[in-house]
Amino acid sequence: MNIGKMLRGIGVVLLAGLLLSLFILRNQGEGGVVDMVAVNTAVKAAEAHWKEIAGGDLNRWKAAVAASSANSESGAAARLTLIAGDGRTLYAGEDAAASIHDALRNGDTVADITVSGVPAGKLIMANHTAEKVKAARRELYAALAVSWTACAALCAAYLLYLHRSVIRPFNKLQSFAQQVARGNLDLPLTMDRNRLFGAFTESFDLMREELASARESEYRANLSKKELVASLSHDIKTPVASIKAVTELMLLSPAEDRMRKRLEAVLSKAEQIDGLVTNLFHATLEELEQLRVVPTEEYSGVLGGMLRNACYGYDIRIGAIPECMLRMDVLRMQQVVDNLLANAGKYAGTPVEAAFAASGNYLVMRIKDEGEGAPESDLPLLFNKFYRGSNSAGHSGSGLGLYLSRSFMRRMEGDLVCYNTRDGFAAELRLKLV
Template identity: 50%
Template sequence: MKIKKLTALAITIFLIGMSIILYLFNNTENIRIDTVAVNDITQSLVKQWNDLDKLDLPCLEYGLDYVVLDNKGNFIGSTREGLNENINSAVNNRDTIVDILLDTKVLGKLIIYNNTNELWKQHRDNLLITSLLIVTFTTLFCLAYGMYIDRTIFRPFRKLQAFARHVAAGELDMPLEMDEGNIFGAFTESFDLMREELAKARENERKASQSKKELVASLSHDIKTPVASIKAVSEIMIVKSNSEEDKKQLGIINSKADQINILINNIFNATLEELQELKVIVGEIWSTELYDLIKNADYNNRAIVSIIPECIVSVDSLRLLQVIENIISNSYKYADTSINIIGNIKGQYLELEFKDYGLGISSEEAPLLFNKFYRGKNSIRKSGTGLGLYISKYLMNKMQGDIEYKATDIGFALILKLRIS
């Protein structure tokens, strides 16, 4: 409502200013000659023509300035100095020129001075002053009006723009501050209510996600106990059984229990990693201890380990064992061949290459190998979650190392890079 009133006031001021300028143009003082006075002056000059040099010029009471010339154009007299004293200058000034006649005889010329230039100069000065005043006032009003518009419209919109950036960036704790009486009050209040509701929804989503992760972690941990019991019982039964067929079936049960255990560990570790609770404690060990870690992971005795160079590496033995178990179990599952393990020192890293001789993977799949939940084409009809190599990558990075895929002509190869202390 205020903006409408101010706009109407601005238009009114503009129209008034234009009206004043038009009035000044249309009311320019016109120069009009009093013919009665001119005739009276002419007749008076005729009466005292021969005595003009002795007498004062007549009819001064009319207030007209004039010059008298003889019939040859010679100057006889004037009401004051500074008037046009010849025909040419009088014509240039647009003065009124009248013949002084005695019957039909021309005695001389009467030049009535026309002060047009002075009047126009005065008129222009008045017009200029009036225009400057109108322009100055209008400019000041526009500046004040612009400041008001900026304060009441553009500044709130800039605040809304900054507020929208904060909301887009997820900063939902910052309220939208607005001045009291702002014309966008209800609008901005709705935006602030939206922010509060988004903050609540985000917090509820975080709690739900946290609860889900904690549930998955808890279930994964709880399932490990009965699986361990199944594995222990199957191992005892294998030892006590005298039937080869029973031993074979119990061996399958034991192998499946191992697979379930690995899957549970992967899900559990992935959940802990998302909860940022997957602890990695890096220490220093001799590279000779890697033989034992590989042996513990190679429960089918298919790994062939070449000489590993002696050095001290920075690792978490427990987490490194998880990585090695994952690599070897994947080789069992997808290749079912022997595994060659070769150690080399390259720069600041001890590199362990694990190579099997299965079908391997295509070059298109290689960049996706360490993505979460990704499973290759050769995983069809194979159990798994696609978390093993993802978790292994995460653990190796935590130990300041890495795990990489190596392209080979035959089989599949992974390289563990262990940082040398």
């Protein structure tokens, strides 16, 4: 649907309604014009036969009125009323007003009847102005109702179009941006590229791919640095060990006190160098364990929000959550849930089920997919740092997700275990009850 065509359609409907209203108003104005020829004819006939009329004989006057009208005699006279000068009603037609007051109220025509220059009475001709006005109003209201209804329908269709083509894609972009902000760069932004914002959303998806590529490059660079540090540490520790060994051997043989002090200083510095190199090596491997975990008392209902916030793009079924108080760090727990659902979407690509059950002092949250599971040989190694399973080919990752997740759970007085099932793979989170 083209926005320009929609706006033009609304404009055409409004213009048509306006023109129709003007046409009705114009016809109303024409319907209220007084037929002066008929009025003059009726007045002349009354003046010519006034003596007969005053005596109660109306036949010749009616005949004269009918002769000048295309209507029948009764039809022509039905619109007329004759009133004498003293206020008596000499004749009142079926469609005519009964008095001057009624005639003025109805907008009828009132004309004087003069006989020999002296006012003798009045003639009233019904114009039916009130009925014509009412009819015109009904037509005007009908025209306005039709035009505004059509306009409202077009506006509703336009709003529906905006919702489907603009608002809904923006909401999807908002959810996508939240996933990108959390670091979930493996989920593509699926959207019809032919829509109004097709190129815009495609650019967002390209940005996601570039970010994922940059993060992968950064990870590989950091891993290379760690490997370089480990290699250099090994290479440095080897000559330092030789220096320590030779120095210790020299200290076993007799020597002057001055020489002994120098050898002891060399040995001390060699041990200091060896300790610094060891610390440097361990720092590269333990830096990820410095993330702060602060468990607090939290209501179990927050788990549902975590699953819903983390399941953008995933088909997840959330079971009933028992009402209880748990000991957890909400931020770290959200990271754990994100990691588990990201792994399910990455390696299984099937619907995920989250079930809850109380077990002793723990609330067990079981997240299960319907994929092929992990190779049995990989199960004991899944929680090792930087370990990636044999089924990780073609999938981005650093091998730290499960390692960090179990570390966070244990620092929240809980635990994380993973195992294969008959029809998929399951991860059980044990959360400490308060």
